[in-house]
Amino acid sequence: RKLRVGVIFGGRSGEHEVSIASATSIIEHLDPNKYEVVPIAITQEGRWLLGAAPQRLLAAETGQEGTVLSESLAVTLPGDPTVGRLVPLNQSENVGQALEAGRVDVIFPVLHGTYGEDGTLQGLLEMAGVPYVGCGVLGSALGMDKEKMKMIFQAVGLPIVDYLVYRRHDWERDPGPILEAVEARLGYPCFVKPVNLGSSVGISKAHNRKELEQAIAFAAEYDRKIIVERGIDCRELECAVLGNDEPLASVVGEIIPSNEFYDYRAKYIDNRSQIVIPADLPQETAEQVRRYAVQAFLALDLSGLARVDFFLQKASGQLYINEVNTMPGFTTISMYPKLWQASGLPYEQLLDHLIELALERHTDRQ
Ligand code: ATP
Ligand code: MG
Ligand code: MG
Ligand code: MG
Incomplete structure (x- = not known):
């Protein structure tokens, strides 16, 4: 029997589209003689869908903004009645149902960024007792x-390069001391980043105080923690x-x-x-x-x-x-x-x- 590989992709992070591109390549290259692919999509809003192929998920999301994915997105893979049936599960239901419905042997979590690459999904998979590709809970979170x-x-x-970390809460209360500390310790140029993200989303290079202010405010839109690094x-x-x-x-x-x-x-x-x-x-x-x-x-x-x-x-x-x-x-x-x-x-x-x-x-x- 072929190994059933659940490929989870999409997701709630700023790297949703990158994940779809990665998953498309992976699904195309998993040897069909060895594996049966079970695509499991997570929409930008966090809905789990069993059987939505990557490109179609993206097309639906970008094409008609705000529309909920429909049955028409289901891919039908020959020989398996469960794959192809779209199983939308809202967040209040047990996401484990999607895994169970897909009856997978192993999961390939092709998610980048928060809610996927950060240990949250890995924790769910540990609880469900399903083997999965990549790092565990701690490693992913770190x-x-x-x-x-x-x-x-x-x-x-x-x-490592020298850095400082701030909470959004402190920035919003009083930016003055933060700007001064960054200038005194790191100088310009410096890089400002949301602590938890990827694909350079929310990252800016600041060359002066005005840019630094904008950069921190921008990073704070993505995360409650902001890191500033010496730019080299x-x-x-x-x-x-x-x-x-x-x-x-x-x-x-x-x-x-x-x-x-x-x-x-x-x-x-x-x-x-x-x-x-x-x-x-x-x-x-x-x-x-x-x-x-x-x-x-x-x-x-x-x-x-x-x-x-x-x-x-x-x-x-x-x-x-x-x-x-x-x-x-x-x-x-x-x-x-x-x-x-x-x-x-x-x-x-x-x-x-x-x-x-x-x-x-x-x-x-x-
Ligand atoms: P990834 O897509 O690799 O997950 P990321 O969003 O986690 O990226 P970083 O790799 O930390 O972000 O930074 C993105 C880019 O910004 C780097 O590849 C580099 O070009 C630039 N950069 C970040 N920090 C510094 C720094 N301290 N000095 C110089 N350039 C930097
Ligand atoms: Mg990164
Ligand atoms: Mg990354
Ligand atoms: Mg990087």
């Missing part, structure tokens, strides 16, 4: 919280990690953003950012990146996969770890699968391996 992640990096001696003039390096207890690091890649920094536009819209694999680096720098990547993976208690992002300061040659992404972009042109491709593991086999790791981890925990 990977999504840029403040706690940095605290752990610091604790294990990984080099750097090359951007990324490394893919794969495994459970003995994680492996891929070759190192470089991003050359098409904008002043690697913002949402440069990532997904203008198509002019470049990816260089392998990055043109001295061998010892590449080795250091790979060592740090594995060290970060273990320190944050990650499993399955993660993409670990670095900054290489141009003037000093100092390497900093920026962050991990526990469910990185997963289209065929995304960095994570391309790094493994270049390391000798093609996309289809990468998917096989991730599913094996999910089953192995599940067994390990029992």
